[in-house]
Amino acid sequence: MKLADAKQQFISSWGAFASHWGINKTMAQIHALLLISPDPLTQDDVMEELSLSRGNVNMNMRELVDWALVSRMIIPGERKEFFTAEKDIWKVATQIIKERKRRELDPMMKLLATLEAVEGDVDDKHLKQFTATVGGIKKFGAQADKMLEAMVKADEHWLLSTLLRFFK
Amino acid sequence: MKLADAKQQFISSWGAFASHWGINKTMAQIHALLLISPDPLTQDDVMEELSLSRGNVNMNMRELVDWALVSRMIIPGERKEFFTAEKDIWKVATQIIKERKRRELDPMMKLLATLEAVEGDVDDKHLKQFTATVGGIKKFGAQADKMLEAMVKADEHWLLSTLLRFFK
């Protein structure tokens, strides 16, 4: 396979893959493009390469910077801004985990804690099942939380360390 | 907080949470409702409880059955079909992991393997970065895959059973 074809396929598949994970397809494609670009790119480069409008690139690029997956670069002598992606996949993954944990998992855990304190007749089977379910999810979430914490703190030998910690 | 309010909040929050993970909001809400229902429900029950159309409930219910998170139940003497959700959160999680691994991770890993075999000038920095990125993701994916495999194979009493072995 030629590089040009491989690039195309990588970018489009990565976008499709990401969309199964609640991530905007275009954002994932821009990220993919930057991940395989040896040099920083401008917004115009991305516009041209992916056939996207200026506004679209600008908004998704800002989102990538917001997630700390991409950083702005000032190149001396150049007027345009350049963008470059963190290439270390381990760092990329831990960064995503960190952010999603903070934005999604932590608030959900907090909510579950308040829901567990629901009041009512302790003999009501509906109440029993509700607290059992919420409690079960909370417990599982706490375990997952620990595991993700460990992953984020761990280095490349994370598999061993996370497995060791996971069921504690 | 009253049970009725807590239920409402749980169902709606769970739906919102799930939509960040590529899961249909309604499907997640139906799942949430079944998770906190002590008894099996019919499609009409779900329609009424969540104010959804018959078609919507039917399609999402089938999807839940397809994911093996919910099962159809025949109750003797009842003409309607009943549905019940697996309540063990550990089993729910491993089932989701198993399915998503099969549907998303495995195909992506396979694709990355073919993309790594891209041909071209070995001194081209674009080619170098491409293979480095694809290789890095593949390596990370393989590690994650191993971890998920381990999780799916382990059961809730993993820690207990290994501890017990020590004392035999």
Next chain:
DNA sequence: TTTTATTTTCAATAAATTTTGAAAATAAAA
């Protein structure tokens, strides 16, 4: 300062996804 290049915003539009509901299909009862 003015001019020019570049980035950002956001209302309008387009695209994708979800939801509806009535008709068709299926299955159980009479």
Next chain:
DNA sequence: TTTTATTTTCAAAATTTATTGAAAATAAAA
């Protein structure tokens, strides 16, 4: 068998989400 209950399908409508592109804002150069 026919009737009745229930489930399934799917084209159309509604809703949500993504994208555009031109105008406004910003920043650099002249």
